Structures are given as C-alpha cells and as structure tokens.
Amino acid sequence: MNEEWLIYRGVGEPHDGIEALPDPPPWRDFDGGPVGEPGGPADTADGNVTRRLGAHRQAAELHRPEPEELEAINAALYLRRPLLVTGYPGTGKSTLAHAVAHELKLGRVLRWPVVSRTVLQEGLYRYDAIARLQDVQIAASGGPPWGPPAGPPGPAPGAGPGRAAPPVPGIGKYIRLGPLGTALLPTERPRVLLIDELDKSDIDLPNDLLNVLEEGEFALPELERVADTEPEVQVLTDDGAKVTVRGGRVRCRAFPFIILTSNGERDFPAALLRRCIQLKLGQPGEKRLATMVRAHLGEEAARLGADLIREFLSRSQSELVAADQLLNAIYLTHHAAPPTREDLADLLIQRLDRPR
Structure with missing residues (x-):
C-alpha cells in the first residue's frame, strides 16, 4: 500500500502529521468561529495512553493496523466523516480512538457511552x-x-x-456541554470523539444524530432565548474548561474525528450508514494477540503466555471470547503455580455466547 497519503500511520509515536491534512471537500467545509483553543488535556494527563494502549506499547507496536484499517481511518480524516467500527467485544474498536488521538496529538478523547436510555441532548x-x-x-x-x-x-x-x-x-453556570457538544466547538484541529456501543441505543438515537453529524452544529434554545440581552455566555465543556457560546449556537470549524462503535447487534438506518465510513474488525490473530499482551504486560508475559494465546485462538473458532479476557488470564496465571494456572485460565476465559 502506498503510505504517502496517510495522515494516521499507526506507528504509535506522536507526530505532527495532522498539519498535512488537506482542506475538506466543499460539502464538508465548516466555518464555525471564532476559533478557540484546541481544548482538552493531553491523554497523558489522565493516564489514558497507558491504560488504553499499554505501558510497553513502544516495544510492542500493538496498534499497527492492517491496511484496510489504515485506509478507513484516513478516509474518515480526509472526508470529515464519522467512522463506524463494527466487531465483536474485545477486538479493539474503542482503542482505535485513543490510538488516533495519541499519535496525531489531538488531546483527550471525548467519550460518550451509549445505553438504551441515551438521548441526543445528553451528548x-x-x-x-x-x-x-x-x-x-x-x-x-x-x-x-x-x-x-x-x-x-x-x-x-x-x-x-x-x-x-x-x-x-x-x-x-447551569449549562455544561456534553462530549458531542464539546467536540463541535470551533477549533483549528479536530477533537476525537468516541460514541461507544451505539447499537445499545433505542431506535431513535441513530436518526437523531443525522442532522448534527451532517451540519456540524447545534443550538442551545435556553441561550437563544436570551441572545438579545446576553449574546455571549460562558459555559463549561466536557473537559471542565470554560468557553464562550455566541448567539446560542455552536458550530464546528474542524469537524471532529468521530468513532461510532457497534458490536453488530442491530442494523442501522441507511441514512446513517451513508454518512459514515464503515470498518469491520475481525477477531485478532496470533501475532496481534501476542503484541497486545506484550504492550500491556511485557515481553516475559507474552512468552510465558504463548500457550494461553494458542488456546484462546482455538476456542475463538467456535466460541465468542474477548481479548481482554485473555489479558486477565495471562496476568493472573503469571502469578499462579500449576495446576492452578490452567484452572484460572478456564475460569477467566468464559464464552460470551453461552446459552442461558
């Protein structure tokens, strides 16, 4: 694959490649302003880099994606479109957002976890x-x-x-922007927003998102009603910072890099799908599992846990299991002596599709 066009390269080391991102296509060009500060503390401020990507990530190169992953991520960056990532639990869907934010130096990932009661205004x-x-x-x-x-x-x-x-x-004082609202503030560099497990939402949320994702803006009616007397109002962001909202509306300049994740438990409306770049992640292979273990637990744990990795891969052919179960098993069995080791592994790697 020709990598010259790639902004996100999956190398794991921070760089200024985002500066080379060309102007958006005319239909995705937003003019919100005035432009504020990039906003959001660095990922290292809250430990997300180590927690999400691993303490030994430099040696492991865990997040070197497959070519199709790189193409989808960069297509979303170029086209200013959300990236809809589908896959079984534990395939690294959410981690992609943190990997992109870390490598392109885009600050803290804004996270909006979705449940069945979630409505658009909360975001x-x-x-x-x-x-x-x-x-x-x-x-x-x-x-x-x-x-x-x-x-x-x-x-x-x-x-x-x-x-x-x-x-x-x-x-x-009584208004605080949510993760989506904060991501749409006008900045020169895009924020990274993770809308996690969209398939857990009720039937309305995917449709409710359409206009916001297309127009890159939203109104705060409470502020629009007082715009004549208070044209500029300071509110809190999801980061805890204060920003000024003018005229009761927020409109982006750099469209955020949005990852929507789904476990594949439902179908989404065609209107949402056509607004997204779609990426489906399969179960990780032996090499990727080994580098994941190496990134989080170190070289010795990956070597000693090779048999558990092979057992996990064998079971994944007929059972639904998640990679974080493998991490738990290798971490705990690393401290346990045989024969307890095998018993603990069986206890921790339970199939997730077991009939009830």
Missing part, C-alpha cells in the same frame, strides 16, 4: 433548570435558606433599605 449539553430555579428563589428570599442565626424579629435579610438581594448567577 450535546445539559441544562440544570432545577438548580437555577433554586438559586433564583434563594436570591428572592434575600439569602440562603440556612441564613444567619435566629434573632429578634426584624426585616428579612436583604430586604432592608440600601440592601440588595444576592445576585443570581448567569445562565451559563
């Missing part, structure tokens, strides 16, 4: 209307309900001549 932003109402009531009463110690009857606190009621904080 965009949260507005705590109850807390705001409580603060308004406290301010109207002249202070917090616990107030000063009881004393002789007199005017209510804050109600006397020359005394103003405590101010009510601005509406921005």
Whole structure:
C-alpha cells in the first residue's frame, strides 16, 4: 500500500502529521468561529495512553493496523466523516480512538457511552433548570435558606433599605456541554470523539444524530432565548474548561474525528450508514494477540503466555471470547503455580455466547 497519503500511520509515536491534512471537500467545509483553543488535556494527563494502549506499547507496536484499517481511518480524516467500527467485544474498536488521538496529538478523547436510555441532548449539553430555579428563589428570599442565626424579629435579610438581594448567577453556570457538544466547538484541529456501543441505543438515537453529524452544529434554545440581552455566555465543556457560546449556537470549524462503535447487534438506518465510513474488525490473530499482551504486560508475559494465546485462538473458532479476557488470564496465571494456572485460565476465559 502506498503510505504517502496517510495522515494516521499507526506507528504509535506522536507526530505532527495532522498539519498535512488537506482542506475538506466543499460539502464538508465548516466555518464555525471564532476559533478557540484546541481544548482538552493531553491523554497523558489522565493516564489514558497507558491504560488504553499499554505501558510497553513502544516495544510492542500493538496498534499497527492492517491496511484496510489504515485506509478507513484516513478516509474518515480526509472526508470529515464519522467512522463506524463494527466487531465483536474485545477486538479493539474503542482503542482505535485513543490510538488516533495519541499519535496525531489531538488531546483527550471525548467519550460518550451509549445505553438504551441515551438521548441526543445528553451528548450535546445539559441544562440544570432545577438548580437555577433554586438559586433564583434563594436570591428572592434575600439569602440562603440556612441564613444567619435566629434573632429578634426584624426585616428579612436583604430586604432592608440600601440592601440588595444576592445576585443570581448567569445562565451559563447551569449549562455544561456534553462530549458531542464539546467536540463541535470551533477549533483549528479536530477533537476525537468516541460514541461507544451505539447499537445499545433505542431506535431513535441513530436518526437523531443525522442532522448534527451532517451540519456540524447545534443550538442551545435556553441561550437563544436570551441572545438579545446576553449574546455571549460562558459555559463549561466536557473537559471542565470554560468557553464562550455566541448567539446560542455552536458550530464546528474542524469537524471532529468521530468513532461510532457497534458490536453488530442491530442494523442501522441507511441514512446513517451513508454518512459514515464503515470498518469491520475481525477477531485478532496470533501475532496481534501476542503484541497486545506484550504492550500491556511485557515481553516475559507474552512468552510465558504463548500457550494461553494458542488456546484462546482455538476456542475463538467456535466460541465468542474477548481479548481482554485473555489479558486477565495471562496476568493472573503469571502469578499462579500449576495446576492452578490452567484452572484460572478456564475460569477467566468464559464464552460470551453461552446459552442461558
């Protein structure tokens, strides 16, 4: 494969290849602004690199993807399209997001885990209307309900001549952008967003995502209603930083690199599929499993666990098993003496498709 066009090369070492990413196609060119800071702490700040990619990742070169993986990831980068990654549990779907963010120096991965009750607004932003109402009531009463110690009857606190009621904080204090909302903030470099296990959602969420993924923007009605008097409002991001939202709308400039993962438990609407680059991950082979063990547990563990890797591969031909089960088994059996070692491996590598 000609690798000259690749922005993400899967080498595992951070580099500035994102600077070589050409302008987007006209139909995926967004003009949000003004451009803010890239945002988000580095992955190393919260330990995600070591936890997700392995403490020995440099020696193992774990995340050197197959050519079809590299092509799909780079197609998503070039076309500014989400990458829909399908595969069995433990095939490394979520890890791809962390590998791309680490290598291209795109900061912390924004993660939005999906469950059956997840709705679109949770990914965009949260507005705590109850807390705001409580603060308004406290301010109207002249202070917090616990107030000063009881004393002789007199005017209510804050109600006397020359005394103003405590101010009510601005509406921005009660709004926090979610992972998707934070990813769509206007920045020069794209953020990396992981929408994990989309197939766990209810039937509406994939369709609800269509407009946001196509237009790269969303509105905050609570801020649009006060835009005449408060055209600029500071809110919190998913990273915990403060940013300014203007006119009650957020529009991206660099479309985020979005990975949507699915275990293949359901079909998605054609309207979503045509907006995504699709990648299907198969079960890892012996070489990839060995490098995964080497990346997380070191060379000696990979050597001593070779028999467990072969046993895992044999079982994976007829059973649904996950690679993290293999990691657990090798880690624990590395500290156990025979014959307990084999018993522990059987205990930890349980088939996931066992009939109930």
